[in-house]
Amino acid sequence: MKGRLAMSVELDRRLDPYPWYAQMFEMNTPVFSPELGAYLVxxxxxxxxxxxxxxxxxSTVFNGLSSDLPFENxxxxxxxxxxxxxxxxxxHAFTPKAVQELEPRIQAIVDRYLDRMLEQQPVDFVKEFAIPFPITVIAELLxxxxxxxxxxxxxSDIMVEISERLLTGKTETLPQHASAYNDMMNYFVRLLTERRKHPQQDLLxxxxxxxxxxxxxSDTEASNLCSLLLVAGNETTTNLLTxxxxxxxxxxxxxxxxxxNPSLVPQAVEEVMRYRSSVQMMFRVTTREAQIGDLRMKSGERVIVFLGAANRDPAKYSHPDVFDITRQPGAHLTFGHGIHFCLGAPLARMEMTLALKTIAQRVAQFNIPLGYELEPLPSFNxxxxxxxxxxxxxxxxxxVQ
Ligand code: HEM
Structure with missing residues (x-):
């Protein structure tokens, strides 16, 4: 069958998946990966x-994968x-107004971590800025x-690990995962109970x-939403900043x-999202026969959509591999599309805009030490x-000069 290739998908294209995407574009059709047991789009x-x-x-890709860690909820x-x-x-709870109201606080958090970062040279941008900044923001919002x-x-790290393990077929529960999951859920239930008694001006x-x-x-539903916001609002933004x-x-x-040209900041944010998004792929499962391009799929097949590849599609962008902050922002797929479109997109955009704008006011150049080899995040998606x-x-x- 066309597109059903005996294709080896090396999972270690983590630092730079784009040359591989370019090869995949040449096939001009989705392909089936036996290694991943999924159609790749x-x-x-x-x-x-x-x-x-x-x-x-x-989207019910987690259904039945683990009874200990019910990610399907x-x-x-x-x-x-x-x-x-x-x-x-x-x-309703996570309104654009609530995000807007947080702007002065987000600016203060950017200033705080930037000041700290400038005191150390060289500095690990991941540890000193990209990790603590979004965590502080989401914690304040909640x-x-x-x-x-x-x-x-x-x-947040454990939740990412659990989801990656489940999606890559490792369905047995690790004890440290189960205990972290339960601790987190119990923690949110406790806070939600407190807030019912003594409401405050926060998302919880x-x-x-x-x-x-x-x-x-229910407590479980509300806690699930809290844990999703925690994870969705953290890793994504940390890695996009990086x-x-x-x-x-x-x-x-x-x-x-x-x-x-500070007025280019919003465009620069969109171009970073297009050029090198943090979320590279999403999973789906077919509920009935389907066809994409020349490829027919049966019901119950796994499908992986590569958002990072779609953002470099030569059919959509001229010179897709050129990073150009003056590019007119088109509709990239970084936040997904359709009914699951990222709920946190306005927050992510605000965080990125304030961070880049403020760093640009003070930093002329970023120099990675000569000979340093970038180490990719050990992540699948x-x-x-x-x-x-x-x-x-x-x-x-x-x-500060
Ligand atoms: C740069 C940062 C971010 C990126 C690249 C990103 C990406 C995405 C993508 C691709 C989806 C779609 C999932 C799907 O279709 O299955 C999504 C959904 C979601 N995102 Fe984000 N996200 C980011 C930041 C945030 C933030 C800051 C929050 C909240 C604090 C957030 C909360 C959510 C939630 C709750 C969903 C689920 C929506 C649903 O299933 O209806 N995200 N995000």
């Missing part, structure tokens, strides 16, 4: 088609009508007490009070353009780095 139009047709391409793993109800509720935030990065209180069709969310600095270090003339040591050359006009 690269073209932007095909990716959109899959993500738009939730009746054929279901997460919004991302649901189809309508359950998804519609919970999504409406989450949207209303997590400061003393508990240390746990967050650990829980809004989730604790939220109702779907006159019914209050990818932004990695890319600007590689293309210093683009950074120079940005610092002399996220593109990022473990560390990013950079020497930050300060701008002459910067107040």
């Amino acid at each position: 690269f073209r932007a139009d095909d990716v959109r088609k899959v993500m738009a047709d939730y009746q054929t391409f279901s 997460q919004l991302t793993g649901m189809d309508p009508p359950r998804h519609t109800q919970l999504r409406a509720l989450a949207t 209303g997590i007490p400061e003393e508990d935030r240390g746990q967050f990065k650990y829980w 209180s809004r989730l604790a009070a939220a109702e779907v069709d006159g019914q209050r969310l 990818n932004a600095v990695r890319t600007f270090a590689e293309f210093p003339e683009q950074w120079d353009l940005l610092i002399h 996220l593109l990022g780095l473990k560390h990013l040591p950079v020497h930050l050359v300060l701008r002459q006009s910067s107040s």
Whole structure:
């Protein structure tokens, strides 16, 4: 069958998957990967088609994979009508207004971590900025007490590990995963119970009070939403920030353009998202026979859509492999498409914009130490780095000079 290739998908294209995507584009059709047991979709139009047709391409990819770690109860793993109800509720609690109101706080958090970072040279951008900044933001949005935030990065990492293991066929539960999962869920249930008694001006209180069709969310449902926001709001932004600095270090003339034209920041954010997104792929499962391009799929087949590839589709972008912050932003697929479109997109855009704008006011150049070899994040579906040591050359006009 055309497209059913005995294709080896090396999982270690982690630092730079783009040459491989370019090869895949040449085939001009989705392919089947025996190693991954899934159909792989690269073209932007095909990716959109899959993500738009939730009746054929279901999100219930976690169903039945683990009874200890019921990830199917997460919004991302649901189809309508359950998804519609919970999504409406989450949207109601997680309003653009709530995000907008957080802007001064987000700016203060950017300033705090940037000041700290500038005190150390060279600095690991991942450790000192890209990790703590989004964690602090999501913790403030949810209303997590400061003393508990240390746990967050650990829980968030564990949730990513669990989801990757399940999606790559490792379905037995590791004891440390089960205990972290239970600790996290119990923690959220405790906070939600407190907020029901003493509501505050935070997302936890809004989730604790939220109702779907006159019914209050159960503790488990509300805790699941909290844990999803924690994970979805962390790793994604951490790695996108890291990818932004990695890319600007590689293309210093683009950074120079940005610092002399700060009005380009929103466009630069969109171009980083297109050029080197953190979330490279999403999973679906067919509910009935389907066809994409020349490829026919049976019901019950796994499908992986490559958002990172779609964003470099030569049919959609001229010179797709050129990083150009003056490019007119088109509709990239970084936040997905259709009913699961990223709920946190306005927050992610605000975080990226404030971070890049503020760093551009003070940093003239990012220099990665000579001979340093970038180490990819050991992740299946996220593109990022473990560390990013950079020497930050300060701008002459910067107040810290
Ligand atoms: C640069 C950062 C981010 C990227 C690249 C990103 C990417 C995505 C993508 C691709 C999806 C679609 C999933 C699918 O179709 O199966 C998604 C969904 C989601 N995202 Fe994000 N995201 C980012 C930041 C955030 C933030 C900051 C939050 C919230 C704090 C968030 C919350 C969510 C939620 C709750 C969903 C599930 C929506 C649903 O299933 O209906 N994301 N995100």
